[in-house]
Amino acid sequence: MPKTVLEINEVTKYYQDFMALSGVSLSLEDGEIRALIGPNGAGKTTLFSVISGESPLSRGRIVYKGKDISRRSPWQRVRMGIGRSFQVARVFLDMTVQESLYLSLQAHAGWHDPFHLLNNFFAPPRSVVETTEKILEEIGLADERNASVKTLSHGDKKRLELAMAMAQDPVVLLLDEPTAGMSPRETTDTVNLIKKMHANRKFTVFLTEHDMGVVFSLADNISVLSYGRLIANGKPEEIRAEQSVQDAYLGKGDEFDAVS
């Protein structure tokens, strides 16, 4: 029996009068890769921002490893093991690639070490430097280590953001459209990268994606959101056959691989 790691329980979210999420319930099992799909405006990003704590939920609960985290602030949730990336990569443009990873790793090292604030004033420890090297190789940015982040291509920025989240050993990783805006080649690379990292580290991935090719090549399970409601849940082949899913997409005339 697989263990539930994150449970979303009857979550409702209002923006003023507009109901962006309506009683969404979903649970993520340890180690699975689950894709969240749905037409534009279905509430995918809203669900992510509610899970990660970026915006408060209106009703319902989010339970992580048996603890209700609905009221925790974002940084506390990250420290508990819920990492995330953003739809448009939010990286620190005025830093170098290497500094970005140092920042992420040092922060991670400090979570459980009461003396990390003092550590902050000295050179990074050997372990941080070594891990940074390893990650730079893994994401293929070793030659760009001293490049300013703002000079990176869009795809590299997204990969760096992914690496920054990965560096913190998350238990659950929320990826908001990890391949959005990438060329077909970059998309393939990124899919392979996620597969490789997942194989090495065995964390749980929850991702949204418009590119159905990516969804079907990565996901163990798929959940479908439409107008703020969860309309289907299941294995990729089940979802493919599901009539209500086809209605939700085709009824609105959206294309499957539309990029928002």
Added chain:
Amino acid sequence: MEALFFPFINGLTWAMMVFLVASGLTLVFGVLKILNFAHGGFFMLGVYLTYTFAGSETLSPLKFSLIVFLCGVILAIVGAAVEKLIIRRFYQLEEAYLLIATYALLLIIEGAVEGIWGLEILSLPCPMDLGGGTDLFGQTIPTYSLVIIASGVIVALLIYALINLTPAGKIVKAAAEDPGMTGALGVNVSFIYAGIFAFGIFLASVAGGIGAPNQAITPTMASSFIIQAFGVVVVGGLGSVGGAFLAAIILGLADSFGTVYLPQLSGIAFYVAMTIILLVKPRGLLGNVPTR
């Protein structure tokens, strides 16, 4: 009764004086999104210009009003020029640099005033018949306090009417909310910016002229008034004239009653009240204009 009446009148007088300065400041912020330190400088120039034109003789209220109005017009023209030559370049700057650039303008005005009029304290007599006291509810209060209170109320009503009841006011409101769209509809937005800036300076100068007979005239008055006006504008909610009016009254009364009941803490009540209000309502009392 007496114990409450005088702090009330004092507080209200102070409130309306600061509101007169703050009204132009908040109006300019509402449209141009600039919190302008130099506004205090133009207020001070209004004081000194009025002082220079009015001379040491006691004038009739009509003549005095005319001088105040004329000084306002002169400085409004100067203000329009300053907007065109200098302020316009500020729009692309970061918020912090913007604040500091207008502070530089304030320093220049202060230096110019020191150079032209010197450092000594000057004073201006009240216009004829306005210098004495008036009986109100059995108490005698300075007539000029009533003049200032009345001016504050009149200016508040005038701005309200201009913005809400005239076609020009509607265009200005539109330009404040969405300059891009308003420009696309064929309105000359940069002309409106210059106009609003000049009008703000006009209000600052008129505030200076009205206030001139009621206080010591020194080159440091700009920085003390601009801080109080900043407080009122921010507490009221940036860009809201009504909010500034309300905030001026609340802070003015807090300060004058604070001074009466806790004399050792006079001067602190204003800042304490300001801080508390901003902590409870971080965007000010009636604030809805987003900052940049």
Added chain:
Amino acid sequence: MSGQSPNNDFRVLKLVTLAIIAVVALGLPHWADLGITFRASLVLISILFATSFNLLFHYTGLISFGQAAYFATGAYVAALCLKSGTSVFGGIAIAMVAAGLAAAFLGYIALRASGIYFAIITLALGQIIYQVIYKWPATGGENGLVDIPRGSVNLGLVQISLSSGVSYYYFVLLCVCLGLLILWCATHSNFGLVLMSIKQDRVRTSFLGINVRLYELISFLVAGSMAGLAGALYGPLTGVLMPELATWIYSTSPILTTLLGGASFFWGPAAGALCFGFIEYFTRTMTGMSSLIIGLLLLTVVLAFPGGILGLATSWLRASPTFKRSSVMEPDTGQSTVLNGEKDNA
């Protein structure tokens, strides 16, 4: 990178500059008169004051109008300690703690707001400290504090009196260098990196599991205690403290200094303070000219050279044939010798 000749040339230039500054700073009392030595001490103090402000401004991205209040807190606490017979270092330590705590406490309140509202709240809170100093009998109220002693430093075997202008100058030089060293370490380490990340995107920073508010408070604590150290050195130098030191007008001085020198450089505030020292020296006899000139200068800097003096110097160096193609004096983004061992950086 380190093997390229332009960077080596640049390293030489930096060493030469450093050597010249060290020689001038150390030798100044020997060729200058006491008046100039006094002004030099003041410049040193404002270098530390402005650099402490820039920790908040450039690194954390907060514009504080309350720095003068922390400076004054340090100045008054140190002066009262010295007057009651505390040792020089004891007085300074107490002053730094007091100013740092005051800054962290006021920062805690002000950080609930953001943007212009934050700036105005720091200003209001600073004015409250000013009013307290102005009203409180213990601080001398509106008459200020006078006859502040300079004390002496006990080095075990020798007792060095700081009462002469020259010995106090060296004492200020030492303390300011130590303060700058602390600020340099704070900005050129992971701590500085976290502050820069907060400035660039505070929400994103919190999604790295970083308690943003805590780091902001620590930066207030460090900046406040350094402003307090500057203040603690100021009182005994002039012998007199007036409550006006705490007003917002005085808070603008580190802001002006920092922008003039170049906010995006660690040494920008220092360059600005030096420049202001010269301006004040040459305009000391002109009524009103000082603020007129400072205002015009500031306006020019903000509009024409937002990078300040060092920004201008950098672009000149970049244009010169010797340093072309090199990454001469990149603006200080926190990248550092501490972080990047092989990297050349200021």
